[in-house]
Amino acid sequence: MTFVPVTRKEDVTVFNELLAAGEEPDILFSYDYPTMISYYSRGAFQPIDEDVLKTYAPTFYEKTKDLRNIQRLTTKDISLRQLVRWLITG
Numbered sequence: 292m293t294f295v296p297v298t299r300k301e302d303v304t305v306f307n308e309l310l311a312a313g314e315e316p317d318i319l320f321s322y323d324y325p326t327m328i329s330y331y332s333r334g335a336f337q338p339i340d341e342d343v344l345k346t347y348a349p350t351f352y353e354k355t356k357d358l359r360n361i362q363r364l365t366t367k368d369i370s371l372r373q374l375v376r377w378l379i380t381g
Contacts, residue, residue: 310335320375327375 295316297305302321309316315335321327330336344352 306330324376 299322303323303326306316306319306321306326310330319327319330319336341352344355
């Protein structure tokens, strides 16, 4: 994975260009919650299961145990939408 910094001012434009070009990023973060929900409703995101987090994001996995326990009450996997909402709202 390659980290590509995008300014907060440009994030929506850059993300839209990447999605239109079929070059979706592996991980996406934006403070623009309505835009993130729009991406989700267009099918731009896929669920991230616990095995993927354990393997590729072990520190994040450990720091978000409580969130996963709460989410397990309502869903089998953590979707990127839920993850983005949690990151934005805390």
